[in-house]
Amino acid sequence: EVYLLESGGGLVQPGGSQRLSCVASGFTVSNYAMSWVRQAPGKGLEWVSTISGASYTYYTDSVRGRFTVSRDNSKNTLYLQMNSLRAEDTAIYYCAKDTNIKCCYAMDVWGQGTTVTVSS
Amino acid sequence: QSVLTQPPSASGTPGQRVTISCSGSSCNIGGNLVFWYQHLPGAAPRLLIYNNDQRPSGVPDRFSGSKSGTSASLAISGLRSEDEADYYCVAWDDCLKGRMFGGGTKLTVL
Numbered sequence: 001e002v003y004l005l006e007s008g009g010g011l012v013q014p015g016g017s018q019r020l021s022c023v024a025s026g027f028t029v030s031n032y033a034m035s036w037v038r039q040a041p042g043k044g045l046e047w048v049s050t051i052s053g054a055s056y057t058y059y060t061d062s063v064r065g066r067f068t069v070s071r072d073n074s075k076n077t078l079y080l081q082m083n084s085l086r087a088e089d090t091a092i093y094y095c096a097k098d099t100n101i102k103c104c105y106a107m108d109v110w111g112q113g114t115t116v117t118v119s120s
Numbered sequence: 121q122s123v124l125t126q127p128p129s130a131s132g133t134p135g136q137r138v139t140i141s142c143s144g145s146s147c148n149i150g151g152n153l154v155f156w157y158q159h160l161p162g163a164a165p166r167l168l169i170y171n172n173d174q175r176p177s178g179v180p181d182r183f184s185g186s187k188s189g190t191s192a193s194l195a196i197s198g199l200r201s202e203d204e205a206d207y208y209c210v211a212w213d214d215c216l217k218g219r220m221f222g223g224g225t226k227l228t229v230l
Contacts, residue, residue: 035219037165044122044224045157045165045208060218094164104212104219106155106170113164 002026002109004095009114016085016118022078022095022111030073033098035107036080038091048093049080053101063089085118092116123148124209124222131228137197140225142209143190148220150190155210156183159224165208169194196227204229 008020020036036048049069050058057069068081078095092115096107125143132138144150156169167176169185172192184195192211196203209222 037221044206045159045221047210047219047221050219058218061216096165099170105153106167106176107157107165108167108170108176110164110166 002097004097004109004111006093006095006111006114009093009116011117011119012085013120014085014087014118017081017083018085018116020080020082020093020095020114020116022080024076024078024097027097027109028073029071029076029078029097032101033103033105034069034071034078035096035098035104036069036078037094037096037107037110038089039094039113040088040091043091046091047104050098050103051078052103056103058103082116085116087118090116090118122220122223123213123216124211124220126207126209126222126225128223129226129228131230132196132199133230134199134201136199137195138199138227140194140196140207140209140227142192142194142222144192144211144220145190145215147215148190148211148213149187149192151214152212154185154187154192156185156192156194157208157210159206159208161206168207199229201229203227 035050092113097109159165172187
């Protein structure tokens, strides 16, 4: 069965750091681009970042320089390292599998999401 | 404010056909593929349409996508109560160098 399971969410203070993980099952993450998408409370979905199969990385402007997407092929796991967190980063974070090894085509498998709350 | 513009809401009665529009520019829809996702509260988003008008396996043929110039549309025919959800269009933007989501359309089945 193909699925994704996120973890690592929680409450973090402004300016703090958090690392999200996304374990993949049923496919090999290095064979596909993998993405993070978030939804802030009361808002729509927003693309955050993608790492291609060749490890090229892409970010939305609001997180570039603060967030880092990476992958551990041996653990078949995707990560999102989030630094200098702001209140506006509060959201449910979803990881998703792209249908192509290159960025940014359809995302056909999604996790259930993990919630990050940035607050003092 | 997203570069892909969707109506914030749409509605229809069971059995009706509804259409959700997505307006962009030459930077995004005009030169790139369009994708559509369905999102129910508390659930994972679901891919509905890829490559402008293709349906993944498992998506009913009641859902269809189209693209013309710098706009795209999602049509849902034979509306059912379980179609009540938020719908998003997505496209790569060559000018902003990013993947853009539309603002989303909340579909209500009356």
